[in-house]
Amino acid sequence: MAKGDPGGTTRGRRAAPRSRKGAAGDPALVQLLTPEGERIDSATGPDGTEYRVDFTDEEYRGLYRDLVLVRKLDAEATALQRQGELGLWASLLGQEAAQVGSGRALRTQDMAFPTYREHGVLYCRGIDPIMPLGLFRGVDQGGWDPNEFKFNMYTIVIGAQTLHATGYAMGITIDGKTGTDDGEAAIAYFGDGATSQGDVNEAFVWASVFNAPLVFFCQNNQYAISEPLERQTRVPLYQRAAGFGFPGVRVDGNDVLASYAVTRTALDNARHGQGPSLIEAYTYRMGAHTTSDDPTRYRIASEVEAWQAKDPITRVRAFLEKQQIADAGFFAEVDEQARRESVHLRERVLEMPDPEPVTMFDHVYPNGSPLLDEQRAQFSRYMESFEGSAH
Ligand SMILES: Cc1ncc(C[n+]2csc(CCOP(=O)(O)OP(=O)(O)O)c2C)c(N)n1
Numbered sequence: 001m002a003k004g005d006p007g008g009t010t011r012g013r014r015a016a017p018r019s020r021k022g023a024a025g026d027p028a029l030v031q032l033l034t035p036e037g038e039r040i041d042s043a044t045g046p047d048g049t050e051y052r053v054d055f056t057d058e059e060y061r062g063l064y065r066d067l068v069l070v071r072k073l074d075a076e077a078t079a080l081q082r083q084g085e086l087g088l089w090a091s092l093l094g095q096e097a098a099q100v101g102s103g104r105a106l107r108t109q110d111m112a113f114p115t116y117r118e119h120g121v122l123y124c125r126g127i128d129p130i131m132p133l134g135l136f137r138g139v140d141q142g143g144w145d146p147n148e149f150k151f152n153m154y155t156i157v158i159g160a161q162t163l164h165a166t167g168y169a170m171g172i173t174i175d176g177k178t179g180t181d182d183g184e185a186a187i188a189y190f191g192d193g194a195t196s197q198g199d200v201n202e203a204f205v206w207a208s209v210f211n212a213p214l215v216f217f218c219q220n221n222q223y224a225i226s227e228p229l230e231r232q233t234r235v236p237l238y239q240r241a242a243g244f245g246f247p248g249v250r251v252d253g254n255d256v257l258a259s260y261a262v263t264r265t266a267l268d269n270a271r272h273g274q275g276p277s278l279i280e281a282y283t284y285r286m287g288a289h290t291t292s293d294d295p296t297r298y299r300i301a302s303e304v305e306a307w308q309a310k311d312p313i314t315r316v317r318a319f320l321e322k323q324q325i326a327d328a329g330f331f332a333e334v335d336e337q338a339r340r341e342s343v344h345l346r347e348r349v350l351e352m353p354d355p356e357p358v359t360m361f362d363h364v365y366p367n368g369s370p371l372l373d374e375q376r377a378q379f380s381r382y383m384e385s386f387e388g389s390a391h
């Protein structure tokens, strides 16, 4: 889907009269669509950058469709895990706007480095949503080609992908692929908890001093499993960037328009040689950390309810209805597409073949290794010892 350009983003300029310097209660939060579905023309970031979007009606409807589809497919994956068809699932519930907004802001040539929760960004990159389900079912390693889709493999080691992204972004500079409108940039996704990892802080240092064309996109969903944000930081996360020497901005992560605008601007600055920046997408993990977690053990229902009122999809729907950009027929059609695609997803998961156990040794190294060959042979002998027995 081709997206309109947010346009008019200018560094260092003051806000236009109708703009607003952040959302109620927090002067630093960039917001372009309120929880009630009211549009804000422009918002100003902490360094004076002005953010705005200018989408066509079709593009607004497209964003709504993306949000509904990724939520439905995610719900289907959770259900599949509950029925024993997946080993585990890390739900994105509540984080759809942060992911779809930033995912749609990527240009074709930009490279993304996800965690294990970026199913919405994966969807925006045009990867078949079945792919991560193979990983969580334990039948393959994910399956997509990172170079083809410009979307790296999921990374479960917290924060490690920020270093991979930094190295990749430094490579973009070495290859001379920055400095023009069609220059390249990279984006690294990570969570609030990851900001306490050494890897992430090292990535900040390296990206900064080498002026790497990299956007650090932190989804602050308020928890690292059961650890709340106040166990990670005493300052707002976006302010950490200043200490490393690059700009930071906090965006309403439940606002798909603002997430799009800040990501598009940050990536374009990076591709033009202006170096890294940090985006803190302020959001909330509405579900459990993963299907192995029970969040009722460590957070209260009223907190979840307060965030329900800021739902990323409800506000887009309210906006589309108020502006008469979409009618009942459109919403019904999107729901029907989401239902069809989730049924299709389920059917294909149930048909996934179980791999031969010995194939777990494949693809560990590009050219194998003597130790691995020995382990494979040992394991094969072990499996053969069962042949002819009842088990
Ligand atoms: C290096 C490392 N340490 C610990 C873990 C276990 N672990 C998995 S998810 C997680 C919390 C991550 O929280 P956050 O960065 O906020 O991301 P979120 O899951 O909230 O999206 C931890 C500690 C891990 N996977 N890797």
Ligand SMILES: [Mg+2]
Pocket (backbone or CB within 6 Å): 191, 192, 193, 219, 220, 221, 222, 223, 224, 225
């Ligand atoms: Mg988190």
